[in-house]
Amino acid sequence: MSERLVMAAVHWFLVLLFAVPAFAQVQGYDDEGTAPLSGLTAEELAAEPPASAIAPVKAADATDLRIEVLAEIGYVDEQGRYVVDLLQQDFAYLAVRVETAQGQPVVDAAPAFSIEGTSLLLEPHEVSPRATTDEDGVVEFAVVGGQMGLDRVEVKVGEASTELLVNVISLQAAGFPMPPVVEGGLSWQDLMQARIRYEEMMLVADFPEAVAERTGQTVKLSGFMMPLEPDLKQFRFLLTSNPPSCFFHVPGGPAGAVEVLANEGIEVSWNPVVLEGRFEPQRQSEIGVVYRLLDARLVTP
Numbered sequence: 363m364s365e366r367l368v369m370a371a372v373h374w375f376l377v378l379l380f381a382v383p384a385f386a387q388v389q390g391y392d393d394e395g396t397a398p399l400s401g402l403t404a405e406e407l408a409a410e411p412p413a414s415a416i417a418p419v420k421a422a423d424a425t426d427l428r429i430e431v432l433a434e435i436g437y438v439d440e441q442g443r444y445v446v447d448l449l450q451q452d453f454a455y456l457a458v459r460v461e462t463a464q465g466q467p468v469v470d471a472a473p474a475f476s477i478e479g480t481s482l483l484l485e486p487h488e489v490s491p492r493a494t495t496d497e498d499g500v501v502e503f504a505v506v507g508g509q510m511g512l513d514r515v516e517v518k519v520g521e522a523s524t525e526l527l528v529n530v531i532s533l534q535a536a537g538f539p540m541p542p543v544v545e546g547g548l549s550w551q552d553l554m555q556a557r558i559r560y561e562e563m564m565l566v567a568d569f570p571e572a573v574a575e576r577t578g579q580t581v582k583l584s585g586f587m588m589p590l591e592p593d594l595k596q597f598r599f600l601l602t603s604n605p606p607s608c609f610f611h612v613p614g615g616p617a618g619a620v621e622v623l624a625n626e627g628i629e630v631s632w633n634p635v636v637l638e639g640r641f642e643p644q645r646q647s648e649i650g651v652v653y654r655l656l657d658a659r660l661v662t663p
Contacts, residue, residue, distance in 0.1 A: 416464075418497050421471040424462055427522040429473070432457040432500065436526065444526045448481070448507040449536060451550050451603040453615030457502045458517050458524070460495050467499030471519050475503055479513025481528050482506040482554065484615070491560040506554055506615060510535065538605050541634035542663040547582035548573070548641065550603040556617040556643075556652060565616055567652040569643050581641040582661065583620065587631055588612070595627035600651065601637060612650060620653040628660050636663050 433456045436446045448454050460468040472494045477483040484504040487493040495501045505515065505528050513528040533540055555570045588600040600606075601620045604613035612619045622628075622637060639658035644651075 416466055418467040418469045418499065419462060421460075421468050421495070421519075424466070424468045424471070426463040427460060427468060427471075427519055428463060429517055429519060429522050429524040430459045430461070431517070431524060431526045432459055433526070439527075444524075445529050446505070446526060447529045447531060448505065449538075449604050449613075450507045450510060450530055450532050451554065451618060452507045452613050453618055454505050454507075454528075455489065455502060456504060456526075457500050460499045460501075460519050460522075467497060468495055468519075469497055469499065471495040471499070471501070473501060474518045476516050476518075477505070477513060477528075478516075479511060479528070479530075480508030481513040481530060482508065483515065484558070487560065488558050489560075489615075491563060504615060506618065507531075533604070539634055541584035541586070542636060544582045544584050544636055544663050547584065547636075548576060550585070550614070550618065553620075553653060554603065554614060554617045558616050558652065563648075565647040565650070565652055567617070567643070567645055567647070569645075573643060576641050577643055579641055580638060581655075582636060582638045582663075583641075583655065584634055584636045584663065585620070586613070586634055587628075588619070589630055595629050596622075597624055597627045598622065599624075599628070601635075601655065605632075616647070616650055616652050619651045620655050621649065621651050622655045622658045624658040626659065628658070636661050 431444055433446050435454065436444055439445050446454055458473055460471045460473065462468065475483055475485050484506065486501045486503050489504045490502045492501065507530045510530050510532040513530060514525060515528060516523060516525045552570060552572045556573065557568045559566050583601060585601040585603055586605045588602050588606040589596050590599050591597065599622050600612065601622050602613040603618040606613055637655060637658045638661045639655040642654045642656060644654055
């Protein structure tokens, strides 16, 4: 990619970086503390939202349940099946809503999840501090794309059930370049087998033996750069299992990205790269990823 395109990407990163706090400031007051910048009066800003017309019900008291899948990337195919398209090794945040036939949200329901296929299912406690449905009847879960194919996820609460299909698409089929295979290097397949859970808003990870035994070793790993700094040369960035498409979404999730620290800096590239550095899994993490590569440098496969 040309330097002009790289700098354009960095420019839009800065726009997003500064747009979020600027948007939040719009909800405050001006410098003199008199006129609300949002255009609302103090009374309007202080007003509580109207109560929901339909009160939630506890799971223990709920009957005649129904389950709805929630996904921004979901759609209904020609056969009436609910489908989510997902790249191999990518990470999809999903959710289900549990409610009664009368539309009452069901609180504290604990759905049972199962999957058929090669994709990895992450249950609610692995993606959120909450493992049961909230006051809106919603609980989150996730799927990490496996091998190319059609996988099936089933969700049950008591006698109620629903399902969705995960249409896994390979990078090659989607037109993306494939990261080179590094002999003896770390594989994303192993890295993404880590089991993640939330404890007091912190990620806690349990690593498979193939990953844990590489702690402190100099390793090689191929993947895609996700810049974290507004410069052409990056001293701190993420290496991800899939091409990044959004600065607010880490491809592959907490175990599908590695925080990279490079003393000499590495120039941004939108093509796959191979890095070498000291590997340090993070059993506890507050930054959203559980792997770190220190003293990293660019190498050939």
